[in-house]
Amino acid sequence: MIKMRLIRLLEGAGKYIVQQIVWQWISLLAEVVIVYNIAHLLENAWRENLSTEGIALTMGIVLLGLGFRFLCDRLYTKASFHASADVKRILRNKIYEKMLSLGPSYRESVNSAEIVQMAGEGVEQLETYFGRYLSQFFYSLLAPITLFFILSRISVQTALLLLLAVPLIPIVIMLVMIVAKKLLSNYFAIYYGLGDSFLEKLQGMTTLKIYQADQAAAEDMDREAELFRKITMKVLSMQLNSTSVMDIIAYGGAAVGIISALGQFSKGAISLSGVLMIILLAAEFFLPMRLLGSFFHIGMNGMKASDRIFAFLDLPEAEDGKAVLEEKEIRISMEKLCFSYEESREILRDVELEIPARSFVSLVGLSGSGKSTIAGILMGKNKGYKGSVKLNGRELTEFSSRSILDKMTMIGHDSWIFKGTVRENLLLGKPSATEEEMKEALRKVNLLSFVEAQGGLEMPLLSNGSNISGGQKQRLSLARALLHDSPVYIFDEATSNIDAESEEMIMEVIHELAKSRTILLISHRLANVVGSDCIFMLENGRVAEAGKHEELLKKGGSYSRLFKEQKELECYSDKNKESSAGRHKESFVETQRDTGMEEPGHMEDLQDKTGEREDTVEEGGEKHE
Template sequence: MIKMRLIRLLKGAGQYVVYQILWQWLSLLVQIVIVWNIAGLIEDAGKQGIRTERILVALGIIIPGLLLRFVCDRLYTAASFRASADVKRILRGRIYQKILRLGPSYREQIGSAELVQMSGEGVEQLETYFGRYLSQFFYALLAPLTLFFVLSPIDLRTATLLLLAVPLIPLVIMLVMLVAKRLLSRYFDIYYGLGDSFLEKLQGMTTLKIYQADRAAADDMDRESERFRKITMKVLTMQLNSTSVMDIIAYGGAAVGIVSALARFASGELSLAGVLMFILLAAEFFLPMRILGSFFHIGMNGMKASDRIFAFLDLPEPEVGKAELGTGNIDIRMEALSFSYEESRPILKGITLELPAQSFVSLVGVSGSGKSTIAGILMGRNRGYGGSLRLNGEELSRVSTESLMNHLTMVGHDSRFFRASVRENLLLAKPEATELEMKEALRKVNLLSFIEAQGGLEMQLASNGSNLSGGQKQRLALARALLHDTPVYIFDEATSNIDAESEEMIMKVIHELTKSRTVLLISHRLANVVGSDNIYMLKDGKIAEAGSHAELMRQAGAYRRLFEEQSQLERFAGGRRDSHA
C-alpha cells in the first residue's frame, strides 16, 4: 500500500521516513550484537566456566549496546514526530492553497463539512500513515533479510525456514485488503455523510425548534449514527480477526524455527551459542511484519483519506484571471448575462443592465427571480456564467480574485462574525485601520455609544455575534464594510429582518455612499429603492421593467402594483400600531 503520488507530494517528509528505517535497523544490529555476546557467554559458562575478563568484555559490549538501542528508539520517535508534523503542515497547506485557487466559488464543488473533515481527520490519518506505517513497511522487509544474512552461516536450514514463513503474514494482509477496501470505502462515505448531516442540522437548530421538528431531526441523526456504529464495528471486527490470525502465524512461525534449531542442537549439528541465537532472535523475523499488520488499518485509512484529498486537489480550477482593475471608480455592464445552477433550471436569462460609476442602481423582484444570483456572480461566487459582465471594460472572468475583492464589497442579510473582539472583527476589513477609523465607522452606523458602553473595541462577540440584536449585527456589518472602503458596494437584502430604526440608519448610510461610490441595492422593500438612479425589476430570470421610480410608476406595470400593495400594507400596519398605542 504505497502510493507514489503521495510520497512525491510529501517529499519533504520522506527524509524522516528514511531516518526512521535507519534507526530501527541500527537498533536491530545492536540487538544482534547483544544476543551474540549473551549466547557466547552462556556457551563459555557451559564449557569452561566464565572468567572475570570475559564477563567484563561482554558487559562492555552489552551495556553500551542497550544505551545505544535506547538512543536509537528516541531518535526513531523524534523522526516519527517530524514526519507527522511535516505531513500535517504540507497537506493542510496544499488544501488551503487549493481553496484559494478555486476562489469564492469553491463551495460549488465541495461541502464545507467534508472540507473540514478532510483537513482534520483525513490529514490525521495520513499523519499516522507517514509517522508509523510507511517506515514500518520498509523495515518489515529489511529486518528478516538482515537476520537471515546473520543467522544463515550458523544454520542455513533453520534460517531459511524462518525466512520462508515470514511472507505468510503479508499474504494474510493481502487477503484482508480485498475485504477491507470495499468496507473502508463504505465507512468513509458514511462518515463524511454523517458530518454533513450533523453540521446542517446544527446550523438549522433554531428553525427545527421553531417548527418542532427537532425530534424528527434527532431521530434522523440517531439512524445515521447507528449506521456509522455498525460499519465501525465491522471495521474493528475485521481488524481484530486479522490481528489474531497474524499473531498465530508470527508466534507459530517463531516456534517452528525454535523447534528446528533445538532439533539441530540435539543432533549435534548446532552449537549451544547457535541455538541460543535462534531462540532469542526467531521472533525478530516476524515481529516487524506483525507490527506492520497491526498498522494495516492505518495504512488502509491513509489510502482512503489520500484518495479523498487527491480527489479534492484534482478538482478543475477556474481559469485564473490576472487583470487588475486599477484605481478609481468602477463602471459595470452586463450584456445577455445568463446563469444556471443546473442545466435544466436556468436562473438568469439574458440580463442586460448597467451600473455606471458613482450610480445608485437597485434590483427588485419576487424571491427566486435571480437578484442574489447576480450579486453572487459579481463577487465571483457563481462562476460559469454566459454572456458578458465587464468591469471598466474588463471581462469579470479575466479579473484576478484579489483585485475583485479590493474593489467590491458585499453586505448581505447574514454577515458572519467571529468569536473575538469587535476590534478583531473590524480589522478583517482593514488590518491597518487605526482606532480612530474604527470608531468613526461605528459612529456612522450609530453603534459607537453602545459598543463603548460594553467595553469599547475590546467588547467580546459571541459566536456569529449572537450577543447582538439583529439590527446591531447589520449595523456592525455595515461599519466593517465602510472600513473596507471600495469603489463598489453591493447590499443584498441588507435591511431585511431588522428593526425600523436600524433599517433607517442603514439606508441613510447607503444614500451617503451613493455620492461617491457605485452602489447596487437588492431589496424586497420598494420604499428603499425610490431614490435610485435606475431600478431593474426582475421576473423569472429576466428584466421585466427598468427605469427610475417615477418612470416605473408612470408605466403602471408590475412595479407600480407591487409598490402600492406594499405601501397599503405598511399604512395598515402603522394604523394598527397607532390604535394599539
Template sequence: MIKMRLIRLLKGSGKYILYQVLWQWISLIMQIIIAINITGLIQEAFLDTAFESHIPRVVIVVIASVLIRTICDKLYTKASFHAGANVKRILRNCIYEKVLHLGPAYREQVHTSEIVQMAGEGVEQLEVYFSRYLSQFFYSLLAPLTLFIVVMRISMKSAVILLIAVPLIPIVIMLVMTVAKKLLSHYFDIYYGLGDSFLEKLQGMTTLKIYQADKTAADDMDRESEQFRKITMKVLMMQLNSTSVMDIVAYGGAAVGIISALLQFYKAEISLFGMLMFLFLAAEFFLPMRILGSFFHIGMNGMKASDHIFAFLDLPEQQRGSKEINDKEITISLENLSFSYDPRKTILSGIDMTIPPKSFVSIVGVSGSGKSTIAGILMGKNLKYSGSLKINNDEHSELTSKTILSHFTFVGHRSWMFAGTVRENLLMGNPNATEKEMNEALEKVNLLDFINSQDGLDTKLTSNASNLSGGQNQRLSLARALLHNTPVYIFDEATSNVDAGSEEIIMNVIHELSKTKTVILISHRLANVVNSDEIFMLKNGSIVESGLHFELMNNKGAYEKLFTEQMNLENFSKRKEISE
C-alpha cells in the first residue's frame, strides 16, 4: 500500500522515514546484542565455565544496549513527529493553493465542507500514514532479514522456517484488503455526505426553526448518523478480525520456530545457547510485521483519504491567462455576453454594457433577472460565459484571479464577519492598514462612536458578528471594503435587510465613493439608483432599457413602471405608519 504519487508529492518527508527505519534497526541490533550476552551468560552458568568473571561485562553491555535503545526510541519519536508535521504542512498548503487556483468558482466543483474535511480528518489520516505506517513497512522487511542472517549460523532449518512464516502476515493483509477497499470507499462517501448534510442544516437552522421543520431535519440527521455508525462498526469489526488473524499467524509462526529449535536441541543438533537465541528472537521475526498489520487500517484510511485529496487536486482549474491589470483607470466592456448554468435555461443573453472609469453604474431589475450573475462573472465566480468581457483591452479570462481580486471589491448583503476582533476583520481588507486608517473607515460608515463605546478596535465579534445588529454588521463590512481600496467596487444588494438609517448611511458612502472609484450598484430598490451615471434595466436575462433616470422615466417602459410601483408602495407604507 504505497502510492508513488504521494511519495513524490511529500518527498521532503522521505528523510524522516529513513531516520525512523534507521533508529528502529539500531534498536533491533541492540536487542540482538542483549540476547547474545544474556544467553551466553546462561550457557556459561549451565556449563559452569567462567560464569562469575563475565557477569560485570554482560551487565555493562546490557545497560549500554538498553540506553542506546532508549535513545533510539526517542529519536524515532522525534523523526515520526517531524514526518507527520511535514506532511500536514505540505498537504494543507497544496489544498489551499488548489482552492486559490480554482478561484472564486471553486464551489461549483466541490463542497466547502468536503474541503474542510479533507484538510482536517483526511490530512490527519495521512499524517499517521507517513509518521508511522511507511517506516514500519520498510522496517518490517529489513528486520526479518537481519534476524535471519544472525540465526542462520545457529540453525539454517529453524531460521528458514521462521523466514518463510513471516510473509503469511502480509498475505492475510492482502486478503483483508480486498474486502476493506470497497468498505472504506463506502465509509468515506458516507462520511463526507454526513459532513455536507450537517453543514447545510446548521447554516439553515434559523429557517428550519421558522417553518418548524427542525424536527424533520433532526430525524434526517439521526438516520444519516445511524448509517455512519453502522459503516464505522463494520470497519472496526473488519480491523478487529484482521488483527486477531494476524496474532494467530504471528505467534503461531514464532511457536513453530521455537518448537523446531527445541527439537534440534533435544537431538543435540544445536547448543543451549542456540536454542535460547531462538527462544529470545523468534518473536522478533514477527513483531515488526505484526505491528505493520495493526497499522494496516491506518494505511487503508490514508490511501482512501489520498484518493479524495488527489481527486480534488486534479479538478480542472479555471483556464485563465497570466496577464495583470497595471492601470488604475479601468474600463469594463461586456459585448454579447451570455451565460447559463443549464444549457436548457439561459440566465443572461446578449448583454452589451460599457462601464467607464470612475463612473457610477446601476444594474436593476426584478428578482431572477440576472443582476447578481453579472456581478459573479465580473468577480470570476461564474465561469463558462460566452461573448466578450474585457477589462481595459484584455479579456477577463486572460487575467489572473489574483489581479481581478486585487482590483475589484465585492460587497454583498451577506459579507461574512469572522469571530475575533473588529481590528482583525478590518485588517482582512488591508493587512497594512494603520489604526488611524481603520478609525477613519469606521467613521465614514458611522460606526466609530459605537465601537469606541465598546473596546475600540479590540471589540470582540462572535461568528458573523451576530452580536451586532444587521445594519451595524453591514456597515462594518463596508468599512472593511473601503480599506481594500480597489479601483472598482461592486455592491450587490448591499442595503437589503438593513434598517432605514443604515441604508441611508451606506448609500451616502457609496455616492461619495463613486467620485473617485468605479461603482457598480445592483439594487432591487430603484430609489437608490436615481443619481447613477447610467442605469441598465434587466428583464429575463436581457437589457431592455438603459440610460439616465429621467430618460428612463420619460420612456414609460419597464423601468418607469417598476419605479412607480415601488414609490406608490413606499408612500402607502408611510401614510399607514403616520395614521397608526
C-alpha cells in the first residue's frame, strides 16, 4: 500500500523514513544479543555451571543492550517527528502554491470548506502515514528475514515455519483492504460533505434565524452527523475485526514455531539455549507485521486523503502570463468579449467597450446583465473568456496575475474586514504605510475622528467588522484600497446596502480619484453615474447603449427609461418621508398641547437646541448609524 507519487512528492522526508527503519533494525539486533546471553545464562544454570563472573558479564551485556535499545527508540521517535514535520510543511506549501496558481478563480473548482479540511485533517492523516506507517511497512519485511537467518543456525525447520506463517498477516490485510476501499471512499465523501454543510449553515445563520429555518437546518445537521457516526462505526468495526484476526494468526504462528522447537528439543536436536531463544524471539517474527496491521487504517486513511489532495493539485490551471504591467496609466479595451459560467448559460455576448486611461467609466444595467462578470474577468477571477481584453494594447492573458492585482484594485459591497486592529487591516493595502499615511486615508473617507475616539489605529475589530456599522465598514475598506494606490480602481456596487451619508462620502472619494486614476464604477443606482465620462448600459450580456448621461437621456432608450423609473421611485419615497414627518410633527404638537408643554417660544427653543446638536455632530465629523 505504497503510492510512489506521494513518495516522490515528499523526497525530503525519505531520509527520515530510512533512519526510522535503521534504528528499529539495530534495536532488534540488540534484543537478539540480550536474548542470546539470557538463554546461555539459563542453560548454564540448568547445567549447574554458573559463575559470579559469568552472571556479572551477562547482566552487564543485558543492561548495555537495554540502554542501547532505549537510545534507538529515542532516535526512532526523533526521526518520526522530523518525517511528520516535513510532510506537513511540504504538503501545506503545495496546497498553498496551488491556491496561488488557481488565483481568484479557485472557487469554481473547489469549495473553501474542502480546502480547510484538506489542509487540516487530510494533512494530519498523511503525517501519521509518513511518521509511522511507511517505516513500519518496510521494517515488518526486514525483521522476519533477519530473524530467519539468525534462528536458522539453531533450527532451519522451525525458522522456516515461522517465516512461512508471517505472510498470512498481509494476506488478511489485503482482503480487508478490498472491503475497506469502498467503505473509506464513502467515509471521506460524507466527512467532507458534513464539513461543507456545517460551514454553509454557520455562515448563513443570520438568514436562517430571520426565516425561522434554524431548527430545520439543525435537524439536517443532526441527520448528516448521524450518517457520519454510522459510517465511522463501520470503519472502526472493520479495524477491530481485522485486528482480532491478525492476533490469532500472529500468536498462532508463534505457537506453531514454539511447539516445533520443543519437539526438536525433546529429540535432542537443539540445545536448551537454542529452544529458549526460539521461544523468546518467535513473537518477534509476527509483532512487526501485527503492528503494521494496526496501522492499516491509518495507511488507508492516508491513501484516501492523498487521493483528495492529488485531485486538487491536478486541477487544470489557466496559463499565467509572464509579462509585467509597468505603466502608471492604463487603458482597457474589450472586443467581442464572451463568457459563460456553464455551456448552456452565456453571460456576456460580444461585448465591446473602451476605457481610456484616467477616465471615469460606469457600467449599469439590471441584475444579471453581466456587470460584475466583467469586473471578475479584469481581476482574473473569471478565466476562460472568449474574445479580447487588452491592457494598453496587450492581451490580458499575457500579464501575470500578480502584476494585474498590483495595478488594479477592486472594492465590492462585501469587502472583508479581518479580525484584528484598524492598523492591521489598513496595512493589507500597503504593508509599508506610515502612521501618517494611514490616518490620511481614514481622513479622506471621513472615518478618522471615529477611529481616534475608539483607540486610534489600535482600535479592535471583530471578524468582518461586525462591531462597526455597514457604512463604516465600507469606508474602512475604501481607506485600505486608497493605500494600495493602484492606477485602476474598480468599484463593484461599493455603495449598496449602506446609508445615504456613507454613500455620498464614498462617491466624493471616487470622483476625486477619477481626476488621476482609471475608474470603472458598477452601480445599480444611476444617480451615482451621472458625472461619468462614459456610461455603458448592459442588457442581456450586450452593450445596449453607450455615451454620457445627457446623451443617453436624449436617446430615450433603456438607460433613459431606467433612470426615470428610479427617479420616480425616489420622489415617491421622499414624499412618503415628508408625509410621515408631517404626521409625526402634528402628533408631537398635539402631545405638547395635551400635556400643557406648548408655551410661547418653546418650539423655537427646541428647534434651536436641535440645530445645536446637529452642528455638534457635524463638527465631530462622524454620525453614528
